[in-house]
Amino acid sequence: MPVSSPQLTPGASASAAGGASPVSHATLANGMQIVTIPDRRTPVVTHMVWYKNGSADDPIGKSGIAHFLEHLMFKGTKLHPQGAFSNMVSELGGQENAFTGYDYTAYFQRIGKEHLRTLMRFEADRMTNLQLTDEIVYPEREVVLEERRMRVDNDPGAQLDEALQASLFAHHPYGTPIIGWNHEIEALSREDALDYYRRFYTPENAILIVAGDVEAEEVRALAEETYGKIAARAEPPLRSRPQEPPSRAERLVTLTDEKVEQPAHERIFVVPSYRTAAPGEAEALELLAHILGGGPASALYESLVGEEKLAVSVGAYYMGSALDDTRFYVFATPAEDVDLPRLDAALDKALADFQSRELPEADLRRAKTRLVADAIYARDNQVSLARWYGEALATGLGVADVQEWSDRIDAVQGSAIQDAARKWLEKKRSVTGFLLPKETAA
Amino acid sequence: MTAHNTLPRPASRAENVQRVVTPAGVEAWLVESHAVPLVALEFAVDGGSSQDPAGKEGLATLMGGLLDEGAGPYDSRAFHREVEDLAVHVGFGADRDQLSGHFQTLTRNLDAGFELLGLALNAPRFDADDVARVRGQIAAGIKRDANDPDAMAAKAFRQLAFPGHVYGRATRGELETIEGLERADCQALHAKLLSRKSLKVAVVGAIDAATLSKKLDALFGGWPLESRLEAVPEIEMANVGRREIVELDVPQSSFRFGRGGIGRRDPDYFAAVVVNHILGGGAFTSRFFNEVREKRGLAYSVYSQLHDFRHCAALFGGAATKNERAGETLEVVEAQCRLLGAEGPSADELDKAKKYLTGSYALRFDTSTKIASQLVRLQLDGEEPSYLDERNAKIDAVTLEHARAAGKRLLGDGRLLVSVVGKPEGIA
Numbered sequence: 043m044p045v046s047s048p049q050l051t052p053g054a055s056a057s058a059a060g061g062a063s064p065v066s067h068a069t070l071a072n073g074m075q076i077v078t079i080p081d082r083r084t085p086v087v088t089h090m091v092w093y094k095n096g097s098a099d100d101p102i103g104k105s106g107i108a109h110f111l112e113h114l115m116f117k118g119t120k121l122h123p124q125g126a127f128s129n130m131v132s133e134l135g136g137q138e139n140a141f142t143g144y145d146y147t148a149y150f151q152r153i154g155k156e157h158l159r160t161l162m163r164f165e166a167d168r169m170t171n172l173q174l175t176d177e178i179v180y181p182e183r184e185v186v187l188e189e190r191r192m193r194v195d196n197d198p199g200a201q202l203d204e205a206l207q208a209s210l211f212a213h214h215p216y217g218t219p220i221i222g223w224n225h226e227i228e229a230l231s232r233e234d235a236l237d238y239y240r241r242f243y244t245p246e247n248a249i250l251i252v253a254g255d256v257e258a259e260e261v262r263a264l265a266e267e268t269y270g271k272i273a274a275r276a277e278p279p280l281r282s283r284p285q286e287p288p289s290r291a292e293r294l295v296t297l298t299d300e301k302v303e304q305p306a307h308e309r310i311f312v313v314p315s316y317r318t319a320a321p322g323e324a325e326a327l328e329l330l331a332h333i334l335g336g337g338p339a340s341a342l343y344e345s346l347v348g349e350e351k352l353a354v355s356v357g358a359y360y361m362g363s364a365l366d367d368t369r370f371y372v373f374a375t376p377a378e379d380v381d382l383p384r385l386d387a388a389l390d391k392a393l394a395d396f397q398s399r400e401l402p403e404a405d406l407r408r409a410k411t412r413l414v415a416d417a418i419y420a421r422d423n424q425v426s427l428a429r430w431y432g433e434a435l436a437t438g439l440g441v442a443d444v445q446e447w448s449d450r451i452d453a454v455q456g457s458a459i460q461d462a463a464r465k466w467l468e469k470k471r472s473v474t475g476f477l478l479p480k481e482t483a484a
Numbered sequence: 485m486t487a488h489n490t491l492p493r494p495a496s497r498a499e500n501v502q503r504v505v506t507p508a509g510v511e512a513w514l515v516e517s518h519a520v521p522l523v524a525l526e527f528a529v530d531g532g533s534s535q536d537p538a539g540k541e542g543l544a545t546l547m548g549g550l551l552d553e554g555a556g557p558y559d560s561r562a563f564h565r566e567v568e569d570l571a572v573h574v575g576f577g578a579d580r581d582q583l584s585g586h587f588q589t590l591t592r593n594l595d596a597g598f599e600l601l602g603l604a605l606n607a608p609r610f611d612a613d614d615v616a617r618v619r620g621q622i623a624a625g626i627k628r629d630a631n632d633p634d635a636m637a638a639k640a641f642r643q644l645a646f647p648g649h650v651y652g653r654a655t656r657g658e659l660e661t662i663e664g665l666e667r668a669d670c671q672a673l674h675a676k677l678l679s680r681k682s683l684k685v686a687v688v689g690a691i692d693a694a695t696l697s698k699k700l701d702a703l704f705g706g707w708p709l710e711s712r713l714e715a716v717p718e719i720e721m722a723n724v725g726r727r728e729i730v731e732l733d734v735p736q737s738s739f740r741f742g743r744g745g746i747g748r749r750d751p752d753y754f755a756a757v758v759v760n761h762i763l764g765g766g767a768f769t770s771r772f773f774n775e776v777r778e779k780r781g782l783a784y785s786v787y788s789q790l791h792d793f794r795h796c797a798a799l800f801g802g803a804a805t806k807n808e809r810a811g812e813t814l815e816v817v818e819a820q821c822r823l824l825g826a827e828g829p830s831a832d833e834l835d836k837a838k839k840y841l842t843g844s845y846a847l848r849f850d851t852s853t854k855i856a857s858q859l860v861r862l863q864l865d866g867e868e869p870s871y872l873d874e875r876n877a878k879i880d881a882v883t884l885e886h887a888r889a890a891g892k893r894l895l896g897d898g899r900l901l902v903s904v905v906g907k908p909e910g911i912a
Contacts, residue, residue: 083519086850116768125778128768133836135843138768152847184781191736192784192804196633254850301732304627338553339564347617348561354620375624408568415571415590422520423851 065431066258067441070265072274073246077431077441078261079253081424087254088424089161090150091169092432094249095242097220098144098283098365104234106222109142110186111235115149116140117178119171124178127164134160144216145365146436152425155255162268169243170272172236179232187228190221198299199306202477205295210310210473214286214366245269247278249435253424283366286312292469298478306477307353307385308373313466315364317438324362325450326462327370331360332409333459334396335372339408342372345392352380352388363433370466382476390469397464401456414448497849497872501859504687506697508705512685513859513869514696517852521591523689525601526856527704528584528864530682530794533655534716540669542657544578544677546618547670551576551585553614555603560614563604572597574604580651581794582864583677588853591690598699605703608674610667619665622656633738633905634804640730640903641740644723650716651796679711680704686859688852718795720744725899727814729908737810737906739803741817745790746894747797748865754878755890756790761837762829763820763895764788764801769836771820776803782813799894811910818898825895828888842876 068076097108118124131138136153151161194200204219211217221227250269252261289312316324335342335358346353356374372393376385420426434444502514533544552567552574554560567574573588585605589597629635639654646652656662683704687696721744746756764772764787776786788801805813829837849855862871904911 083517084846084850086846125769125774129836132766132769132840133843135840135846137844137847152850154843154846181779181781185777185784188736188782188805189784191806196734196736196738196804199628301631301734303630304624337564337568339561339568344561351617354617354624375621377620378623408565411571412568418520418590419522419573419588422522422524422853425850 063257065441065445068258068262070245070270072270072272073278074265074269075249075435076262076265077249077251077435078256078258079251079424079427079431080255080257081253081427082255085155085255086152086424087155087158087252087256088150088152088428089158089165090148090251090428090432091165092146092148092249092251092436093242094146094247094278094436095281096143096145096147097218097222098215099242099281100215100218100222101238104226104230105218106186106220106227107230107234107238108147109221110183110227110230111238112140112142112147112149113182113186114174114179114235115168115172117172117174117182119167119173121167121171122164123173127168130160130164136161142220144220145363146433148432148436150428158252158256158261159264159268162264166268166272169245169248169269172239172243174232174235176232179235183227183230186221187224190224190227193221194219195224198297198302199477201299202295202297202306202475203308205297206308206310206473206475209293209295210312210369211286213284215283216286216364216366216368241279244275244278245272246274246276249432251428251432253428281365286367289471293473294476295473296476296478298480300480302477302479305376305382305479306373306475307376307382307389308371308475308477309389309472310475311370311467311472312367313360313370313471315366315368315437316362316434316443317365318367322450322454322458323462325447325454326458327360327466328362329406329409329413329451329454330459330462331358331370332413333401333405334358336409336412341396341405342374342389342392346374346385346388350388351377352385353377363437365437382478386474386476393463393467397460397467401460403456406456406459410452410454413451417448498869501869501872502693503869504693504696504700506701506705508701510680510683510685510700510704512687512696512700513863514686514691514693515688515855515859516690516692517688518690520852521690522852523589523591523594523687523691524852524856525587525685525687526585526853526860527683527685528582528860529677529679529684530582530711531677531713532578532580532582533653534580534650534794535673535677535713536650536653536657540657540661540665541653542622542655542662543665543669543673544583545656546615546622546662546665547673548576548578548583549618549622550610550614550670551604551608553618554609554611555600556607556609558603559609559611566600570596570600572600574601576604578655580655584860586853594691598703602703605678606706608670610670612667615665615667615670619662622662623659626654626656626659626662631732633732633734633736634802636730636732636905637738637740637802637903640728640905641742641901644726644728644903645721645742645798645901646719646796647722649719651719651793676712678707680707680709681711683707684860684863686856686863688856688859716795721796721798721901723901725901727902727904727911729911730903730905731907732905734906735806736804737807737904737908739805739810739814739817739902739904740800741802741900741902742798742800743896743900745792745797745799746890747792750797752886752890752893755882755886756894758834758837758841758879758882758887759824759829759891759894760788760790760799761841762833763824766837766840769840771824772801772803772817775816775820776813780812780816782809782816786813786817807907808909810904810906810908814902814904814911818900821895821900822898824891825898826892828884828891831884834882834884834887838879838882841879845876
C-alpha cells in the first residue's frame with residue numbers, strides 16, 4: 043500500500059536546509075552530478091549515490107535484475123572483498139542501506155562527517171570494480187526470493203497490488219514488480235547482473251547527493267579526488283521505455299483469499315508525472331491528491347468516512363516522481379457490513395461530485411498551507427532532503443525544479459485542480475482492485 | 485584494544501540541554517535552536533496499555549487515537565481543519581508502558597499551535613460518532629493482521645512469554661474487547677493516565693525557556709500531581725525452550741524467538757548491548773546476518789534486539805524462511821546463541837561492535853523530533869542530561885571478560901521460546 047505523503051521539497055527561501063548555505067549543484071568532468079545540501083546543526087552527513095536506472099529498465103525476461111544487482115553491490119570488489127564495505131561503515135559508526143525504485147537505484151550511508159572521504163573512496167570503487175562469483179550470487183538469489191516471499195507471497199494485499207499494477211500498465215514496464223516475477227528471479231545469473239552493471243553503473247549515469255555538515259566546495263573537492271578518477275564511458279544510456287497507450291476500458295481486478303478478514307478497495311489512475319506533465323499540471327495533481335485524500339480534513343474522508351460512514355478510512359496519493367506517466371492512487375477501507383461494490387459506487391459518485399462543483403477557496407488555501415509548510419518541516423531532516431533531490435534528479439528534473447516547488451504549488455489556481463480532476467481521474471484511465479475474503483455473504 | 489579515531493572530542497551535548505522548571509513545577513528539557521523555524525515537543529506518561537482494565541484491552545490505544553479527533557469548541561471536522569490550517573503535526577500513541585504525544589509547529593503559528601495541543605490534551609470531546617469511527621479503524625487494523633504471519637508469530641510469542649500478565653495482551657486489543665468501549669471508558673482512562681507524577685517532556689527548536697515555561701504551564705499545569713495506576717507485577721519471560729507452531733497456508737514461515745534479557749539498570753547492561761549487537765543487532769555485520777543470510781541465503785530478515793519493558797527485560801528476535809528450510813534456520817539461530825553464550829565474542833568482534841555503537845550514537849540526533857524523543861527516553865530511564873556525554877564511555881569500558889560473562893548470562897544454554905507461523909518443515 044502506498045503511504046500518503048506529499049511530494050516534499052525545500053522552498054525557495056533564502057536559508058535552505060538547517061538555516062545554512064543554499065543547495066548547490068555541480069558536474070564533474072566525467073559527467074557525474076553533485077548536489078550538496080548543507081545542514082550544519084550536527085556533525086553528521088548523509089552520502090548517497092543514485093543511478094539513473096530502475097526496474098523499468100530491466101531487460102525483457104529479466105525482471106528483478108536492477109534490484110538483484112542492488113543486493114550484489116554489497117558483495118565485494120578486488121580491493122575490498124565481500125563484507126569489507128559493510129564492516130568499514132560499521133566500524134566508523136555509520137549506517138547504510140540501498141533501495142531500488144522503478145526509475146532509480148540508490149546507495150546511501152549516514153555517518154560522522156569526518157568519514158566522508160572514506161565513503162566516497164569505497165563507493166567509487168564499487169561503481170566499477172564489483173567482483174562476483176557464482177558462490178556469492180546464488181545464496182543472494184535465495185535471499186531475494188525470501189524477500190519476495192515476505193513482501194508478496196505471504197500477503198494477499200500485496201498480491202492484489204501486483205495484479206493491479208500489471209493491469210494498469212499492460213504495456214509499460216511500470217506494470218512489472220520492482221523485485222521481479224518469481225520465475226524470472228529464479229533464472230537470473232551472474233552474467234545478467236554484470237551486463238546490467240556495465241551498462242548503467244557509470245559516472246555519467248550517476249548523481250552524488252551529500253547532505254549534512256558540509257559545504258559545496260569541500261564536497262566537490264572530495265568527489266574530484268574519488269569519483270572524479272573514473273573515466274566516463276559514453277553518454278548516459280537513453281531510457282526509452284515502451285509507453286502505455288491511452289486506456290479506453292475501465293478494469294476491475296479481484297483477489298479472493300481465505301486469509302483476508304478485512305476487505306480493501308484501491309483505485310489507480312495513469313496520470314502525467316512531474317517530468318511528463320504540462321507546466322503546472324503536476325503541481326495541480328499534487329494538490330488534488332491532498333485535497334481529495336490527504337488526511338482526515340480531506341474531501342473524500344469527510345464525505346465517505348465522516349458523513350456517509352461507508353468507509354473507516356480513505357486516502358489519495360500522487361506518485362509524481364517518475365520518468366514516464368505515473369500513478370494516482372485512491373484507497374479505502376470499507377466500514378463493517380459495507381460491501382465493496384457499494385463503496386465503489388459511492389467513490390464514483392464522490393469523485394463525480396468533486397469534478398462537477400467548484401473547489402471552495404478555503405479548501406485550496408488549506409491544502410497549499412499544508413504542502414508548503416511540510417516543505418519547511420523537511421528542512422529539519424537531511425535524509426528527507428537528500429532523498430527528494432535524488433528522486434527529482436533521477437527522474438529528469440533539475441535542482442531548480444526542487445527549489446521552486448513551493449512557489450509553484452502556491453501559484454496553482456483552483457480551476458487548474460478541477461481541470462486536472464476532470465481530465466485525469468476518468469474511470470476508463472483506471473484499474474480498481476477488490477481484496478475479498480473467501481466466503482463473501484451474498 | 486579500544487582504539488578509535490583520534491579526533492578531538494565532540495562538543496558536549498549535555499551543555500545544549502536546558503532544564504526548564506515552571507512556576508507550577510512542570511519540568512521539560514529544552515534544546516533551543518533557531519536554525520529552522522519550528523518547534524518539536526515530545527512527552528510521555530507512565531501507564532499505556534498495561535493500564536487497560538481487564539476485558540477492555542485496547543482502551544489506551546483508542547483513547548490516544550481520539551485525543552486529536554475533536555477538543556474544546558472544535559468537533560472532529562473542525563479540529564482536523566484547524567490542524568491543517570495551522571499546519572501543525574499532532575499525534576498520540578500507547579505502548580505497553582507509556583502514553584506518548586508528538587507535536588510540531590512552525591514558529592509562525594506557535595501560540596495557536598500550542599493552544600490546539602492544550603485543547604487536545606485537556607478538553608478532548610470523545611464524541612460518540614468519533615469513538616465509533618476510531619474503534620472501526622482499530623478493528624480494521626486488527627482484521628488486517630489476523631492472518632498476517634509475522635503478526636501471528638508476535639501474538640503467539642507474547643501470549644506464551646507473558647502468560648496471565650498484562651504484557652501478554654494486545655496493545656490495540658481484540659475485536660471483542662474494543663467493541664464495547666465507549667466515551668465513559670475513554671474519559672476514565674484519560675483522567676487516570678494524564679498526571680504530572682510521571683510526566684516527561686522534551687522540546688527542541690526555536691523557542692526560549694521563558695516562553696516555553698508559560699506554554700508548559702498552560703499545557704500541563706492543571707494536571708493532577710498524583711496518579712493511581714494499577715500496579716503491574718515484575719515478570720520473567722516464561723516458556724523458554726518451548727516451540728509453538730501455528731499452521732497457516734503460506735509459503736514462508738515467520739519466526740519470533742526470545743529469552744530473558746538484561747535491563748538498563750543492571751551492571752551488565754552495556755556489556756549485554758555489545759553482545760546483542762554481535763549476535764543479531766548489527767544490520768550487515770552480525771552473526772545472525774552472516775550465518776543465516778550471507779552464507780546460507782536462508783532469510784532476508786534476521787535480527788535480535790534487547791528490549792527493556794518497565795517490568796521485564798527481554799531479548800527478542802525474528803526471522804522468515806521458506807517452509808522447506810525453516811528447520812535449518814532455527815538450527816542456525818539456536819546454534820549461534822549457544823556458541824556466543826558459551827564462548828563469548830572474539831576480541832576483534834568486541835572492538836568492532838564498540839566502534840559501531842559509539843560512532844553511530846550521533847546518528848540519533850540529526851532531526852529535532854529525534855532529539856526530543858531521545859531526551860524523553862533518557863528522562864523515562866531516570867538519567868540526567870550528562871548521560872548524553874557519558875554513554876559512549878560506558879560502551880568503551882566493556883572488556884572482553886565482561887562481554888563473555890554477560891554473554892553467558894544473556895544467552896545461557898541458548899534455549900529460546902520460539903513461535904513459528906506457516907507450514908515449517910524440520911521443526912519438532
